Amino acid sequence: MKIPSLLITITKGLFKNILYVAIFFGFLFLSFGYTNFIITGESAWKEVFKVAGSIILSSGVFMAIAKSIQFTDIFKDELRKVIYSTEHLILRTDLEDIWQKVTDSLCQQKFSAINRKLLKNIKDYYLPINQDYYYKDYNLDADIEVDQENDGYVLIQEETKVIVVVENKKGCDYTFSGVIPYPEDDNNRTFYELYDLEINGKKVELKNNLHLKTTKANGFISVDFSYHCNSSKTEYTIVRKERKRYALSVNPYRSHRAVCLYNNFFLDLNYPKDMEIEWIDMGVLGKWSKNRRDTNSSNRIKAQYNGLIFRNQGFLLIFS
Known part of the structure; x- marks a missing residue:
């Protein structure tokens, strides 16, 4: 295995298990700051390890929570509400392309050869786009x-x-x-x-x-x-x-x-x-x-x- 591939694999493994990595290093650094296990007596390094341990532990927990929430149904439902909200859609400049894709999916990809003509006629003759x-x-x-x-x-x-x-x-x-x-x-x-x-x-x-x-x-x-x-x-x-x-x-x-x-x-x-x-x-x-x-x-x-x-x-x- 090449060195870059090994680094990529290790990095992916760390991110995949970020919670465990953060807990391990967080408690490890905190132990350095609050005990005499490594550093004895009063030392500025103890304060550094206390702060670093707290940051690593809290950041790891936050990243783990965010990583799990983004794939939950709650997150996906809220994202759909934003994407398909009127406030979002009126700002889009590609509504016809979105409409085309939605129509293709609704028709289960049938009649793809005439869908563009079909949508144009519906827009021009049936939708009150230009009517007050x-x-x-x-x-x-x-x-x-x-x-x-x-x-x-x-x-x-x-x-x-x-x-x-x-x-x-x-x-x-x-x-x-x-x-x-x-x-x-x-x-x-x-x-x-x-x-x-x-x-x-x-x-x-x-x-x-x-x-x-x-x-x-x-x-x-x-x-x-x-x-x-x-x-x-x-x-x-x-x-x-x-x-x-x-x-x-x-x-x-x-x-x-x-x-x-x-x-x-x-x-x-x-x-x-x-x-x-x-x-x-x-x-x-x-x-x-x-x-x-x-x-x-x-x-x-x-x-x-x-x-x-x-x-x-x-x-x-x-x-x-």
Whole structure:
């Protein structure tokens, strides 16, 4: 055995049995300091051995305790709490790599060839990373009537009530948009009107071209609305009322696609007796609960979705 290898082996053996080594040398040095076994009479060396023996003995005991604790379940559990705590994770710059490893382990290393694409799509389309708020209990009441004065057109009145939940108390920008097509011979019969908006029970004074912008071009009316909710609240109850008229020949449907994360959706739809509606789920992970409540004068559908609706998911109604 070579000398360096022998030294390494001896060193490892000393550290492995540090408690016994410290006890041996600690008591040995203390015996030198408190007895006349080696040094007789009064001597400064006795004080040196007393101090050295005390230090070695206490240090050895401490190292032995620390060495045993670091491998106990208590130490490992506390370490996990630190590593996976929110305070620690928000400071990490490699969260996507950590997420990848956790997902690989969760899937037991399955589908490794597409995991990167899978995680990217989940992050981009399902996680509200770039969103300032989400919708809670989205209620949409819609009434559809045949326009008696304009053949082939329908009049729609909608009331939307929703709770906007924000992350912080710095307010939020409440926005929505839509597109309504119109035929070439429309003659301005197609229109859109936002006639009432309330936020937390307070009526909002609507200003065209500041909050609401409507443009008409290339066969489409485009609607864009933006309003800054400026308060220290974390929830805003918004009630929005709209009217619109359009031609079924170019727009025989009513779609609703989520623009952000929704938690619960309720629809109450009234429409004429001579109109048929086909319902199509758009991408939702669960099932819509639908009930027919027709009357002698109109048809009525009440639909409900309990749970989360992600971006671009919702429903499509086709009129005929």
